Amino acid sequence: MNIYADNAATTKMSRTAVDAMLPYLDQIYGNPSSLHSVGQRANEALASARGRVAACLGCDAGEIIFTSGGSEADNQAIISAARIGERKGKKHIISTAFEHHAVLHTLNKLEKEGFEVTLLDVHENGLVTARQVEEAIREDTCLVTVMYANNEIGTIQPIGEIGAVCRAKGVLFHTDAVQAAGHLHIDVKEQNIDMLSLSAHKFHGPKGIGALYVKKGIALTNLIEGGAQERGKRAGTENIPAIMGMAAALEEACGSIDENAAKVSALRDRLIAGLSEIPHGVLNGDAVKRLPGNVNFCFEGIEGESLLLLLDDKGVCASSGSACTSGSLDPSHVLLAIGRPHEIAHGSLRLTISEETTQEEVDYLIGAVKEVVSYLRGMSPVWRDLESGKSKFVTA
Amino acid sequence: MALYSDKVMDHFRNPRNVGVIEDADGVGEVGNAKCGDIMKIYLKIDNDIISDVKFETFGCGSAIASSSMATELIKGRPVSEALELSNKAVAEALDGLPAHKMHCSVLAEEAIKAAVKDYYDRNGIEYDHAQFPDCESCGHCSV
Ligand SMILES: Cc1ncc(COP(=O)(O)O)c(C=O)c1O
Numbered sequence: 001m002n003i004y005a006d007n008a009a010t011t012k013m014s015r016t017a018v019d020a021m022l023p024y025l026d027q028i029y030g031n032p033s034s035l036h037s038v039g040q041r042a043n044e045a046l047a048s049a050r051g052r053v054a055a056c057l058g059c060d061a062g063e064i065i066f067t068s069g070g071s072e073a074d075n076q077a078i079i080s081a082a083r084i085g086e087r088k089g090k091k092h093i094i095s096t097a098f099e100h101h102a103v104l105h106t107l108n109k110l111e112k113e114g115f116e117v118t119l120l121d122v123h124e125n126g127l128v129t130a131r132q133v134e135e136a137i138r139e140d141t142c143l144v145t146v147m148y149a150n151n152e153i154g155t156i157q158p159i160g161e162i163g164a165v166c167r168a169k170g171v172l173f174h175t176d177a178v179q180a181a182g183h184l185h186i187d188v189k190e191q192n193i194d195m196l197s198l199s200a201h202k203f204h205g206p207k208g209i210g211a212l213y214v215k216k217g218i219a220l221t222n223l224i225e226g227g228a229q230e231r232g233k234r235a236g237t238e239n240i241p242a243i244m245g246m247a248a249a250l251e252e253a254c255g256s257i258d259e260n261a262a263k264v265s266a267l268r269d270r271l272i273a274g275l276s277e278i279p280h281g282v283l284n285g286d287a288v289k290r291l292p293g294n295v296n297f298c299f300e301g302i303e304g305e306s307l308l309l310l311l312d313d314k315g316v317c318a319s320s321g322s323a324c325t326s327g328s329l330d331p332s333h334v335l336l337a338i339g340r341p342h343e344i345a346h347g348s349l350r351l352t353i354s355e356e357t358t359q360e361e362v363d364y365l366i367g368a369v370k371e372v373v374s375y376l377r378g379m380s381p382v383w384r385d386l387e388s389g390k391s392k393f394v395t396a
Numbered sequence: 397m398a399l400y401s402d403k404v405m406d407h408f409r410n411p412r413n414v415g416v417i418e419d420a421d422g423v424g425e426v427g428n429a430k431c432g433d434i435m436k437i438y439l440k441i442d443n444d445i446i447s448d449v450k451f452e453t454f455g456c457g458s459a460i461a462s463s464s465m466a467t468e469l470i471k472g473r474p475v476s477e478a479l480e481l482s483n484k485a486v487a488e489a490l491d492g493l494p495a496h497k498m499h500c501s502v503l504a505e506e507a508i509k510a511a512v513k514d515y516y517d518r519n520g521i522e523y524d525h526a527q528f529p530d531c532e533s534c535g536h537c538s539v
Contacts, residue, residue: 305456324456343429381436381452
């Protein structure tokens with residue numbers, strides 16, 4: 001059996017999205033800035049895509065900027081807010097310890113320029129509260145940036161409540177909604193969101209395309225200088241095929257959000273229940289306030305990379321936050337942020353399912369993980385010490 | 397996955413000499429669970445020859461493959477030869493390791509040295525302490 005359970009990393013494009021792209025590759029291939037008819041047809045397509053993406057977020061078409069993806073949107077939103085703040089002498093930014101690196105590394109860069117960054121602690125259940133944000137806001141705070149849903153542990157933050165606090169205090173609010181868009185209801189007006197990042201490849205659209213919603217009146221800073229595309233805020237000939245694919249994918253996903261969420265979260269809960277039978281493992285992140293497709297466990301006594309390799313041999317594509325898979329010496333900053341000790345964080349497994357996942361596949365996943373965990377524990381000196389009582393289990 | 401050579405994958409999927417020797421003559425454990433890898437080597441020694449060797453490893457694919465290969469390389473060999481086994485030899489026997497995984501072969505070398513040292517200590521055999529670097533000196537881990 002071949003099971004793709006890494007939908008938080010990226011998704012398979014939907015047929016609708018592929019079909020929406022094709023005509024723009026070899027028929028309506030014009031440059032939307034050109035005056036001739038093939039260019040103008042591309043320009044009409046661009047305008048329609050902008051309107052459709054805006055409709056999915058509850059904003060106006062003029063408030064959408066197309067970018068090369070989630071990372072660029074995050075960078076531009078944060079840098080823009082920092083420049084606005086700087087002009088008013090406000091150089092304090094609030095975020096959380098478990099943001100994506102697209103956010104954290106941009107904040108690091110600003111810190112080197114003299115900005116002060118407060119990273120809110122994340123509770124063990126993977127949530128921050130609006131109260132924490134409220135208490136951290138100062139006179140000189142120019143931006144609050146909190147992710148909509150976490151990419152590793154799937155926890156959904158109280159975005160509407162945080163938006164209300166920021167609005168009341170007059171502080172700009174950005175949210176990285178890369179994992180949420182197309183999966184959760186978003187209404188930027190109702191939720192008082194000033195800026196929002198999304199990325200098409202997380203909802204069955206193409207890679208290398210994303211969008212930044214910016215509330216009217218907020219001045220953006222360019223990351224890329226050049227032509228007058230995207231209201232002069234993001235130069236470069238628009239990637240029309242990708243934009244069309246993204247609009248189609250987002251519309252399709254938003255059109256069946258409730259139905260998909262109900263179906264996928266039922267499968268997720270079945271998967272969580274099955275994996276909870278493995279002794280000395282722990283679910284990472286709140287069991288309820290989490291993305292429909294996200295399952296993330298730590299298993300004591302094993303290391304994540306060997307777990308992934310053996311699962312791959314069984315046809316299962318998954319992911320882990322162990323140091324060996326993160327490409328650094330430390331395990332995932334997200335797992336450390338929710339208080340998992342290093343030795344436990346190395347044994348993490350993330351399975352992210354989609355609408356296409358079947359119950360049969362979920363049952364196969366449960367069996368495969370159980371088998372591989374127990375095999376690896378059988379050769380682990382750490383597990384031997386835990387079992388013999390020489391060292392203490394951290395989890396139940 | 398093309399991250400590893402076929403040899404590494406073979407030793408990872410079918411590790412040789414996994415297990416425990418209850419009446420081992422020397423046991424060595426190196427690494428740190430915080431860093432994500434621990435290796436434990438058990439030696440049975442008869443007339444200065446390693447007559448049996450087993451390992452247990454907590455770690456990534458290359459850590460398991462390195463332990464497996466290292467045990468193969470010293471099984472049936474004199475203790476003095478085992479002491480000379482370098483991490484490079486382990487990595488080469490595996491047709492190479494990615495640069496950021498070389499420390500796995502270092503752990504394998506150190507685990508064998510630690511087991512031999514334990515054997516020497518238990519039997520009151522004299523040795524040159526400089527031959528046995530301690531784990532703290534490697535600086536691989538940030539924790
Ligand atoms: C939460 C989050 N933010 C940002 C990104 C970056 O998006 P992209 O790959 O489109 O640049 C990702 C995806 O990797 C993500 O999960």
